[in-house]
Amino acid sequence: MKTIAFVLYPGLTPLxxxxxxxxxxxxxxxxxxxxxxxxxxxxxxxxSDTPSA
Numbered sequence: 435m436k437t438i439a440f441v442l443y444p445g446l447t448p449l450x451x452x453x454x455x456x457x458x459x460x461x462x463x464x465x466x467x468x469x470x471x472x473x474x475x476x477x478x479x480x481x482s483d484t485p486s487a
Contacts, residue, residue, distance in 0.1 A: 436467055442474035445483050 440455055451472070461468045474480055 435469055438468065438470045440470070440472045442472060442480045444481050446480065447483050 438458055438461070440451055442451070455470060455472070458468075459470045461470070
């Protein structure tokens with residue numbers, strides 16, 4: 435199994451995660467030896483670069 439991991443980190447731009455993740459999450463349909471995963475240091479919420487209201 436080959437894993438493509440997306441790393442969450444403080445200050446991440448959400449579109450930089452969601453765009454590629456959405457495209458590559460379909461990869462296992464074409465090649466089942468691939469999987470995608472989102473990884474982080476903990477299960478706690480991670481602040482992005484999007485200002486809060």
